[in-house]
Amino acid sequence: MIGHRRMVEKDILEKIVFLKDLPEPVLEKIGNIAHLETFDEEGILFRQNQEQILVYMLVSGKVFLNCRSALGKSLTLDEVLPGRTFGVSALMGETSSTFTAVCVEPCEIITLSGEKMLELFENDFKTGHSLMLKVVGIFRSRMKMHTRQFLHSLASHPEVI
């Protein structure tokens, strides 16, 4: 359940890893379109395969990212802790969510409209570029790691080839 919403001050935004090192004027712009919201325990932020229009930045509390298989089994893939950002699909104009996000305790979360963030990037391409570069850097290193692990597994179990 959603509690109160308010604009977000710079000192709160600075706690978010993704926004680290951004210049003050950019943080102010983000603060103007961001909302600080409180969610109760068991509050569902978004559901797998449903439209996802917000980016979430966890200030306090804990969120689980779960996925449900075709057979209906639920699996917790990630435990999101304060300072982390999730729901980044909305930043790329891609609105279908891969996971379900659920609060496992009362949470304070910064929410940002993906559409408004894209507008901000289009008015300030330099910031847009540096944030997208961060996203790409993280995705790229995870892809490399997955590939390395996959090859290691195949090398350890050559019978599956």
Place this chain on the structure above:
Amino acid sequence: MVKIEDLKRINLLRNFPDHLFEIIAKEAQLSIFGADTKLIAVNKPIDTFYMLIMGQVAVKRELTPKIDIILDNIQSGSSFGTSALIKGSTANYIAICQEPCEVITLSGERMQQLFKENHELAYYMMLGVAKQYKRKMDTRAQMIMKTLNENPELKEDINDIENLTLVI
């Protein structure tokens, strides 16, 4: 110089503003490579960004001296060598033409220079690269989740499953 109509066939450049197509068109080269041409080689710098117009390119890694694993088959409209747009990095894979290929190439060094001068171009290119990575990561996550669903005992062997998500 390449035709803007050819650039519009590339998935990563989808929804780019027309004036950016003009900039890219001036920088790009259209090349035809024969079957078995190695475009990216292991331990060599990735200095070119490739956009495939026609043909098929295999992305491979050597598993053992006798076995290569194909990690991806790049089809027309797809691109590879994105590391060239970020900073010079060394390849740990091979990209090889499976058949004669028509490819648009961009110099990584020149594009990085342009990014410093044109933040709009830099933003749209990086947004395209991020979307491409996301699609690949989503596909991998779905494959891994399907495998875990069928073989739940494997989950105990995975200590970094959280890296499947897009938390940053």
